[in-house]
Amino acid sequence: MLKSSARNQFVGVVSDILIGAVNAEVHVKLKGGETIVAAITKESVTSLAIEIGMEIIALVKTSHIILVTDFGGYRFSARNQLQGDVVEMKRDEAEIKIELTSGEQVVASVSPTSFETLKLCEGQRVTALFKAGAVILAVPHS
Numbered sequence: 001m002l003k004s005s006a007r008n009q010f011v012g013v014v015s016d017i018l019i020g021a022v023n024a025e026v027h028v029k030l031k032g033g034e035t036i037v038a039a040i041t042k043e044s045v046t047s048l049a050i051e052i053g054m055e056i057i058a059l060v061k062t063s064h065i066i067l068v069t070d071f072g073g074y075r076f077s078a079r080n081q082l083q084g085d086v087v088e089m090k091r092d093e094a095e096i097k098i099e100l101t102s103g104e105q106v107v108a109s110v111s112p113t114s115f116e117t118l119k120l121c122e123g124q125r126v127t128a129l130f131k132a133g134a135v136i137l138a139v140p141h142s
């Protein structure tokens with residue numbers, strides 16, 4: 001497995017690539033059916049030789065994850081929205097682990113204030129939000 005300081009490493013398969021004038025969206029389908037969208041440069045798609053069907057790793061730092069417990073009737077611009085249940089809380093390390101239905105985990109950094117504001121507890125259903133620009137893609141060396 002890849003050794004990186006990014007705590008969230010999602011292994012998936014490229015399911016779609018949308019090329020724009022400068023940037024591209026790469027859609028990565030995870031084993032549980034969830035999709036992560038990465039916004040990268042068109043040049044990166046070429047230099048990394050990203051193709052539909054290839055296995056890829058999507059990296060997301062814990063500090064880029066925002067947790068939502070109640071949408072309050074609002075929708076968010078963050079492309080990536082993964083639902084799961086809180087399985088572990090480390091208040092002293094300001095860390096929350098969420099398990100997706102597939103069994104994959106998302107780790108988020110949470111301030112002490114957010115622990116209290118969100119009233120987080122194990123077993124609670126939450127949504128992890130992160131922007132497509134917060135996703136870094138890794139491909140095997142060829």
